[in-house]
Structures are given as structure tokens and as C-alpha cells.
Amino acid sequence: MQVGDVITVARQTIWVIVKTSVPLLLVSMIVGLVISLFQTLTSIQEQTLTFVPKLLAIMLALMILGNWILSTIVEFMNNLWGNFATYIR
Structure with missing residues (x-):
């Protein structure tokens, strides 16, 4: 396995990680x-107020996007395992 192959696999791995995690991170951030903003406007300074809505939003996003995330990861792993013979040379 050449150094270029390792770099290509690492680059593809990082891209799949970024591509599958960004939607959930964006939901959490929004x-x-x-x-x-709600806390600022109402002067409520409860630290634990964001936990439950974020958790529910991420669970909802996982229900909506879970199939796409799983199929992206499975496609990447099938591609990686399909080319395994070229990597061990």
C-alpha cells in the first residue's frame, strides 16, 4: 500500500465523518x-433549559436523517472493503 493510498483513504474517511455529522451539529446549534435567544428575551437564566430541547431535536433529526447517514457509512465501508485486495499489496 502506497502512501498516497493511505492519504486517500484517510481523506475519504474524514469526508464521510464530516458529511454525516454536520446535519446533527447544525440542528443542535440552531x-x-x-x-x-428565548432565555435572553425572557431573562430566564436556567442552565439546564437547553438540554431537553436539544436532545429532542437531535433525536428527531436522527429519525429523519438516520437512513441517509447509515447508507452513506455502509456505502463507504463497502467501497473500502471492496478495494481491500489493492490495499494489502
Whole structure:
């Protein structure tokens, strides 16, 4: 296995990680921003107020996007395992 192959596999792995995690991170960030604005406008300074809405939003996003996330990871792993013979040379 050449150094270029290792770099290519590492680059593809990082891209799959970023591509599958960004939607959930964006949902968490948007919900946190909305709750922070709500806390600022109402002067409620409860630290634990953001936990439950973020958890529910991430669970909802996982229900909606879970199939796409899983199929992206499975496709990447099938591609990686399909080319395994070229990697061990």
C-alpha cells in the first residue's frame, strides 16, 4: 500500500465523518441559538433549559436523517472493503 493510498483513504474517511455529522451539529446549534435567544428575551437564566430541547431535536433529526447517514457509512465501508485486495499489496 502506497502512501498516497493511505492519504486517500484517510481523506475519504474524514469526508464521510464530516458529511454525516454536520446535519446533527447544525440542528443542535440552531436549537441552542433559539433557546439562548428565548432565555435572553425572557431573562430566564436556567442552565439546564437547553438540554431537553436539544436532545429532542437531535433525536428527531436522527429519525429523519438516520437512513441517509447509515447508507452513506455502509456505502463507504463497502467501497473500502471492496478495494481491500489493492490495499494489502
